[in-house]
Amino acid sequence: MIELRYSLVIEATSDPNFFAFYSPELEGFSGTGSSIENCLAKAREAMVEHVGLLKEQGLPVPRFNPNSIVTIKNSGRIAPAA
Numbered sequence: 001m002i003e004l005r006y007s008l009v010i011e012a013t014s015d016p017n018f019f020a021f022y023s024p025e026l027e028g029f030s031g032t033g034s035s036i037e038n039c040l041a042k043a044r045e046a047m048v049e050h051v052g053l054l055k056e057q058g059l060p061v062p063r064f065n066p067n068s069i070v071t072i073k074n075s076g077r078i079a080p081a082a
Contacts, residue, residue, distance in 0.1 A: 002040060005047055005064040010039045011073045025062055026050060036072060 006025040010033075013020065021039045022030040029050045033039035054061045 002070055004040075004044055004068045004070065005051075006062070007065055007068045007070070008040070008043050009071045009073065010036055023047065025065055025068075027062075040070070 006023045006029075008021055008023050010019055010021045017034055019033050019036060019039050020030065021033065021043050023043070026047065029047065031039070031042050031046055033042050051061055
């Protein structure tokens with residue numbers, strides 16, 4: 001089971017060694033990773049840090065989502081070179 005406090009979207013790119021991620025529930029939270037697994041590990045740790053920074057700056061912190069969802073999206077198809 002993947003334990004994240006907020007939902008996460010991982011997006012593949014045209015580079016198979018590069019993925020981007022963000023949380024639609026946690027404003028300003030995003031990052032990159034070298035694989036889906038790497039994104040999940042980085043996101044888990046970074047979410048805690050991001051929430052800490054929001055609290056430190058006196059900004060609103062959304063409630064944890066007990067039913068968080070991980071969505072993995074493919075990149076748009078790139079036309080092959082002629």
